[in-house]
Amino acid sequence: MWLRPNRSLSRRGLRRWSAVLVGVTVAVATLCARAGNVYAPLFALVESAAVVYALTLAWRAGGRSERITIDERSLEVESLPGHRRATFQSYWVRVRMRESGNRQRLVLTSHGGEVEVGAFLGEEERVDAMHRLRVLLAQQTAPRRTN
Structure with missing residues (x-):
């Protein structure tokens, strides 16, 4: 993403x-x-x-971006430019909106660590990103059924 x-x-x-x-x-x-x-x-x-x-x-x-990679074991956030990386276990990641002054921040938290994503996005884009991240995490961490 x-x-x-x-x-x-x-x-x-x-x-x-x-x-x-x-x-x-x-x-x-x-x-x-x-x-x-x-x-x-x-x-x-x-x-x-x-x-x-x-x-x-x-x-x-406007050239800033963040790449979020999710699989069944990990979630990785890479910020460009600068190549800052944060890695979490995808099962334990929580996606939250936090109030910070007069705006909301989209934050990924896990085991005491947290990283803000989408700081350069508008409010509506951040809310949309939060919903998409929650759906992707739910898909990746859902138990697999084998017949």
Whole structure:
């Protein structure tokens, strides 16, 4: 199971949108400079760099993901990038929502250990992930019938 944030803009789209924003900023700064505001081009340069940098940081944050692997013996959570891993015995894992300030956290707990998953997801996506995880765990840990 992959948990990824909703990213609606590609790298190419980010570049295009940044170019449009910089173009509009430069056009407005040019008009303002012609009207007598000699500091407008300098301000436009600084603002354009800051906006492009902020958009790039926000886009990179959308590249986070978590891979959850479940089988009858274990549940493993791998966070990307960073390759942080947590492994639990799947039979003992409990999937819970915990209140933390003004938001809910999706937490997997087992034998005193816990790991938060889906911190980058929205509330509805976290609830959906909780239900899917519970179903997958129930399927994997259910006793097998042999005829």
